[in-house]
Amino acid sequence: MENKNVLSNPADWVELYGDQLLKYTVARVRHREAAEEIVQETFLAGLKAQKNFSGRSSEKTWLFGILKHKIIDHYRKKEKEQQVSTEDPFVEYFDGRGHWKKSLEKWDTNPQKALEQKEFWEVFSRCISNLPVDMEQVFQLKILDKMDSDGICEALQITSANLWVRLHRARFKMRECLEKCWFMKTG
């Protein structure tokens, strides 16, 4: 006999899976309110799609599947809302011939020790939040979802050239922010 999973009463979903779904979402979406909104939408979408539940996966896996789509939808929406940032982060650093205008600051000889400091991570977190959303999304998909570049391009509907540029800009800005807010201050 085949073992089929069945759905529990949707009224119990929040109690059963709410925290797990939220945890997953909060790590991927910048604002908590937005994360809660996405979890709510997931439950409502699940409710509507109950009859499509095949029972091949567990209820939890099924709900997570819906959630992942909702998060990607959210990214795409953000992608459209956001004006593509046209500011050139490089202009301050490179001259017309593409050479560094001035040397970069030398960072602490042992930056590894920064990693153990709580304050460092607070600064780091602030620098991440200062990035344009489209840049952070790339990191989230890459690291949290372990997506490869094709997957990311597909999810965000961008070209791979666009993806490399975005990563480059994001890293460039992060480096600058860490230098200004951490390494130049701690010396």
Add this chain to the structure above:
Amino acid sequence: MLRCKDIAKLLSDSLEKELPWTQRVEIRLHLMICYVCRRYWKQLRFLHNCITNYYDKKLDKDPALSQESKKRMQDKIIEEMNK
């Protein structure tokens, strides 16, 4: 001849994918003579590790739903069920 600005971009790319050997050679030669790019590369690798670490840590945090949020979600679901 690649300029520092191009090298910086390629260094970032190299964290994602294998570059063609011609570019790898060019980068290597450039880094030998350009200390600013060398410094940039060192900082970039450090940053790369930090970013991975940061998201791993973020996943460990355990944000629970508040009772109010739970209630609100539940009510909404029940409301939809009764439609």
